[in-house]
Amino acid sequence: MPIQFRQHTLANQLTVIAEVNPDAHTAAIGFFVKAGARDETPEVMGVSHFLEHMMFKGTARRTAEDVNREFDELGANYNAYTSHEQTVYYAHVLPEFLPRATDLIGDMLRPALRTEDFDMEKNVILEEIGMYDDRPEWVLQDKLLEDYFRNEQGGDHPLGFRVLGTTDTIKALTADQMRAYFEHRYSPDNIVVAAAGRVNFEALVADVEQLCTDWPATGAVRDYAEPCPVEKADSVSDEKLSRHYLGMLCPAPSAQDDRRYAAKVLADVLGDHEGSRLYWSIIDPGLADEADFSFMPQDGTGAYLAYASCDPARAEQVETRLMEVLDAVVQAKDITEDEVMRTKNKLATQATLQGERPAGRMQALGVQWSYQGAYTPLDEELAKLMAVTVDDVHELLADFPFTPKTVLRLGPGVAV
């Protein structure tokens, strides 16, 4: 039986989509809420992520222990995550447990939000923030996003907010602020339910209908203000570190931009973990332990991210080489047919390998719908990728020539 796409929208605008594969041995479901750090105000920074935690603390008809025990009973691979752009709750189960998993997650999304749980969970969030302090690569990323999105010229773009918030914003956050944020953004017209694998779609829609039909739509919208990154280099000295960390962000196509396929190919040619230009230039000779270049498509905007970590003694050499590799390709436009073909083959096969599990397809489906508001089968996605030519990549380089660059250096004794 072929894979079939199904879609149904409830009266309150909640959308249910599924890629039904009767040959699959499992099923996966996810609730994708368009609520992330970028939908916050500076005052409540971190509320989306904190709220994700609170969803596991019980509902009108379940205690926190119930939620926990039921996931165990379903034997689910389940989790939730919060990014700058969304909060996602998901489970991967045997097909017979899909209705119970749906009921559990759907119920969780109308949480009790008890003040005593809120006060208690605040400690957990503060612990999580504390944990970051010993992770230099996370410290670098948070500060780099801040530098790129929040600057003199571009104002205060919320993609520069910290997903976890800061110790100050979390301490100051009140339960009422959280409730107000929840009521506005966990609106059915701001959520998509995505399923994949061996799914009975009619039964799924009936279950979701019963659970969610009373949720009131609020017309929550997202602010699509343009970020205004500037050319700048910032250095943070931290004598506690043993290694030097380098990050760089610059503009790239958005998740809705057709040039995103070329951007994916280009980023892989330049900065894939193995066999890329950065790999041969920096990793293979042992100059750094990591040197990556990746494409980060986002909702209405996009960026390239370069990252390296190395011995502090080689900080300058690694940064110079990395920038040379990037600038050289913008100047020379010398990407080869062979590079493009290898990368496309690799990306295409990997998409197929990853598409094998319903859990992978569910994630792809939910993210795709959140960004595009439409479904594209894996075959069509791959056809678009395989259609990328060397000329497409060179045109992309002309449109997005890795500038302006926001650079951040973090290490012991870094010159400021």
Add this chain to the structure above:
Amino acid sequence: MPIQFRQHTLANQLTVIAEVNPDAHTAAIGFFVKAGARDETPEVMGVSHFLEHMMFKGTARRTAEDVNREFDELGANYNAYTSHEQTVYYAHVLPEFLPRATDLIGDMLRPALRTEDFDMEKNVILEEIGMYDDRPEWVLQDKLLEDYFRNEQGGDHPLGFRVLGTTDTIKALTADQMRAYFEHRYSPDNIVVAAAGRVNFEALVADVEQLCTDWPATGAVRDYAEPCPVEKADSVSDEKLSRHYLGMLCPAPSAQDDRRYAAKVLADVLGDHEGSRLYWSIIDPGLADEADFSFMPQDGTGAYLAYASCDPARAEQVETRLMEVLDAVVQAKDITEDEVMRTKNKLATQATLQGERPAGRMQALGVQWSYQGAYTPLDEELAKLMAVTVDDVHELLADFPFTPKTVLRLGPGVAV
């Protein structure tokens, strides 16, 4: 068509095994070499891992660039890893690429080991060791294993060696030492080739035969000396750290011991990431950001590992609670039917979910064969797990009462 297990041993003792599933959409293959840190001497500590890197540097008929490009052409999810007990090279591909993936990995395992590549790659290894210095959880683990396996009483058990080696051992290592280690341990009687998914077994055996038939068997054996852990607590103060890290190791059943199923259940009841006794005691109230208890079965021996990280101000409180949870269950033997049943259901479903991909089955198959020298179908493995009773867990607690405990504390201003 049902899943079928196949096995063939070449004249030189190289074993080829496969779990053939004609309904799978992909295929996975791995070469499992019984060569890890525990098979080294103190002088060449780190040679197994260094050697793993050298396998990607080319052979008599392939350059390093060829190896890299061919993996790209196959679009493979491929990688290699080295642990204390084995070195594994694997690829996950579309079924039509399995013969080429087999040829590539098989050829890689007869590497050129050129001295100039060895000298160059040494820098990469030293970079990798340097990277560890900013990762306190890795620093903790390395030192904890050292404390547990290498002590006054137990002598110098090689399970306490560092997989990466140290800066000193790597700097001193010669290419000739590596060649000697390679020739002895990469012997066909010390390697198993495991495949899973849509595999043509006869063709696979023919390919492996052609590639590997000339490899000489050396009769490489492993030293199964018993470790002699002692009760001790070590504290390392590092003012560079923001968080406090706690680790504890104590004896548990080995990978060959039938009590391993009960040990898996017990560890999950006490220390699973969600919903375990440690979770409710330490994580839920926000005392620490992590508090886990896990079972580490190894070849001929085994250990339980406890791990926590928290605000340094709560170091003592977290350690006290963690030890109380462990000691209380040894004293009270109060594990409930409900806890055992929930955990078994969870582990069983997760095994099924993970078994869905050929890549997962290949790994399970290779590791199982390395430890047991025999094949057990997933169904049978699960039946053994599901047969675990509360009495089994309590008997296990009597046999392995979390003692002696080797404790390591790492943090700023830790009292020594």
